[in-house]
Amino acid sequence: LILGRYFFLGLGLSFAGTTTSIVSYFLAHLIILTALGIAAIMVGVTAATLPEQVSGSYAMKVLLRGSTLGIDPLLDKILERRQNNIERLNSSKAANPPPSPPSSQHYLHDLESEVEEERMESISSTQENILSAVYLPPVFESNASRGAAQGDQRASVYVSLTDRIPDTLQEMLAAPTTLLDENGGQQQQEGIRIFTPGAYLGEVKEIRIEDIGIEEALQYILVESAELCSTVRASEIEDTIVVEMNDVRVQSESETYRHLLGSLPTSLAASVVAVVRGSPVIITNEEITPTRNIARLSILEIGEE
Amino acid sequence: VKLRWTENENIGGDEKDLLGRRSRKVLRETNNVFLLTLAALSFGSVISLAALGEAIFTVYLALLAIVYFATTLVFRVKRRPSFDFLAVVLAIVFVWSIVSYII
Numbered sequence: 034l035i036l037g038r039y040f041f042l043g044l045g046l047s048f049a050g051t052t053t054s055i056v057s058y059f060l061a062h063l064i065i066l067t068a069l070g071i072a073a074i075m076v077g078v079t080a081a082t083l084p085e086q087v088s089g090s091y092a093m094k095v096l097l098r099g100s101t102l103g104i105d106p107l108l109d110k111i112l113e114r115r116q117n118n119i120e121r122l123n124s125s126k127a128a129n130p131p132p133s134p135p136s137s138q139h140y141l142h143d144l145e146s147e148v149e150e151e152r153m154e155s156i157s158s159t160q161e162n163i164l165s166a167v168y169l170p171p172v173f174e175s176n177a178s179r180g181a182a183q184g185d186q187r188a189s190v191y192v193s194l195t196d197r198i199p200d201t202l203q204e205m206l207a208a209p210t211t212l213l214d215e216n217g218g219q220q221q222q223e224g225i226r227i228f229t230p231g232a233y234l235g236e237v238k239e240i241r242i243e244d245i246g247i248e249e250a251l252q253y254i255l256v257e258s259a260e261l262c263s264t265v266r267a268s269e270i271e272d273t274i275v276v277e278m279n280d281v282r283v284q285s286e287s288e289t290y291r292h293l294l295g296s297l298p299t300s301l302a303a304s305v306v307a308v309v310r311g312s313p314v315i316i317t318n319e320e321i322t323p324t325r326n327i328a329r330l331s332i333l334e335i336g337e338e
Numbered sequence: 339v340k341l342r343w344t345e346n347e348n349i350g351g352d353e354k355d356l357l358g359r360r361s362r363k364v365l366r367e368t369n370n371v372f373l374l375t376l377a378a379l380s381f382g383s384v385i386s387l388a389a390l391g392e393a394i395f396t397v398y399l400a401l402l403a404i405v406y407f408a409t410t411l412v413f414r415v416k417r418r419p420s421f422d423f424l425a426v427v428l429a430i431v432f433v434w435s436i437v438s439y440i441i
């Protein structure tokens with residue numbers, strides 16, 4: 034029996050309540066004190082049977098570690114391929130600097146896309162590693178019938194193998210789920226779609242309620258179901274969601290996983306947000322301390338087609 | 339974009355809140371709120387009945403049982419062991435108190 038935090042407090046309260054009840058009922062004949070004693074027993078027994086603070090049980094740690102184990106070799110290869118591609122791209126850029134665009138091309142860009150590009154560039158320069166991963170929402174039949182994409186009810190993660198992210202959700206969903214051979218004649222693979230432990234979150238009905246809040250959904254998955262942390266809070270400012278997870282004691286993912294996809298709790302949080310919002314999500318920042326994790330997620334405003 | 343602590347402190351409200359950070363931390367845990375609610379309701383109900391001059395012991399027992407069932411139903415906290423023997427005892431006490439009062 035694993036003793037909870039309030040076990041001894043509860044035991045003491047129960048003992049005091051029992052003594053009070055017996056003495057009051059049989060010797061003093063005081064109904065009120067007897068009732069108070071019984072109330073103390075009730076609270077004491079309840080306190081004694083409450084388990085330790087819900088946070089990262091060992092069984093859950095083992096299960097989650099096992100679930101990420103399968104994709105670790107693939108992630109290692111992805112990381113290697115990505116670094117090679119970026120190095121190759123940088124060396125070719127240094128050898129052949131791109132010519133300055135003609136002035137007429139400036140008029141072809143509309144202001145909105147320019148701002149978006151600038152935003153993406155500024156984020157990329159700060160958190161390049163985690164930004165390579167875009168958490169994609171599952172595509173349900175209702176969306177698929179509208180031609181958004183082929184119905185795939187699994188939430189996936191698009192990992193870019195180059196320095197760019199596709200412009201549309203369709204392109205990301207169409208990415209291969211394996212690493213293709215690097216042949217000289219073939220076109221370079223832009224990215225890969227992988228599946229994390231949060232792949233089937235779209236099947237959880239509790240987080241697919243129409244007006245469910247992000248915090249409520251995160252609370253249900255991370256705290257109540259997975260027991261990854263004791264509490265979770267979410268704050269939304271425009272397209273950015275700041276997620277704060279307290280007492281995260283499960284650091285079960287591999288170094289490569291954390292490098293490419295973020296820590297496991299944050300990765301799951303990003304999958305939850307993608308499912309709830311139905312939009313691609315990126316982790317722009319993550320701060321891990323011994324007592325809490327703070328992640329900043331951005332919802333990508335990209336076209337479906 | 340480096341996230342600073344000062345930005346995050348505003349997530350849960352003003353830092354100069356009367357409750358303070360520690361109190362808020364305690365109240366964020368469901369187990370703590372459950373225990374506090376159960377204690378407040380059970381002791382509160384006994385004191386209220388005493389203030390009203392109630393002298394029948396079974397009334398106290400029945401109310402305590404109701405308070406317990408209502409609180410556990412609302413909070414649905416996990417227990418260890420999962421079998422709630424206190425609920426069984428209180429149910430028996432509740433039935434016995436009602437039956438004995440009627441008879």
